[in-house]
Amino acid sequence: MRPAKYGAISDTNRLRTLLFVGLLAAATMSCEGAVAPEVLSTSDQTGSATPPPARATGAIQVGTVTIGGSLDASFNRYTIRIGRDRVAAVGPNSSALIGGLSEGTYSVELVDLSDCRVLGSNPRNMTVFAKLVTREIFRVHC
Numbered sequence: 594m595r596p597a598k599y600g601a602i603s604d605t606n607r608l609r610t611l612l613f614v615g616l617l618a619a620a621t622m623s624c625e626g627a628v629a630p631e632v633l634s635t636s637d638q639t640g641s642a643t644p645p646p647a648r649a650t651g652a653i654q655v656g657t658v659t660i661g662g663s664l665d666a667s668f669n670r671y672t673i674r675i676g677r678d679r680v681a682a683v684g685p686n687s688s689a690l691i692g693g694l695s696e697g698t699y700s701v702e703l704v705d706l707s708d709c710r711v712l713g714s715n716p717r718n719m720t721v722f723a724k725l726v727t728r729e730i731f732r733v734h735c
Contacts, residue, residue, distance in 0.1 A: 649723035650695055655681075656688035656730040657703070664735040665707060673735070674716075675677040685733070694721045701729065707734035 655673050670682040673689060676699050683689040683703075702716035712732040719727050 599665050606661060648695065649725050650693050650711070651689055651721040652692035652709045652726045653699065653701060653719055653721060654688055654726050654728045655683055655701060655703070656728070657683055657685060657733055658730060659709070659733045659734040659735060661709070664709065668707050670705070674702045674704050675699050687691040690726070696721055696723050703731045703733070706733065709733045 639709055642653055653675065657671060664685060668685065671683055673681045673683055675681070675691060675693065676695070679691070681689050681691050691724055696720050698720045700716045701719045703711050710733070715731065717729060717731075
């Protein structure tokens, strides 16, 4: 038993100690390459649940430069395909910004080219970082 001058350990202090030890263990695991547990929800002092903080996202900006003279005058856009299920439109000499992307590497492809072809590789791998814009220019010959 503890001497009286130190006082009794309250349940609140025990909980704080356990939380501190848990956070310390999670930080140590993160430093060693392991992934710390993800917070699924938190609650405020009223006991109501709040959603976890939003994950930071990044963006991809795709530009096109169209060369050659055989582009049909009625043609007004290419399609950008990001991964399997995300698409956006971009003009023949224009750019498009696609935001809200999680960090990672994406396959980005320019499609619906009419009678034109991309110079260089298509698709291209682009890496997205949180709070940054990754840029790529596709040169298209018609």
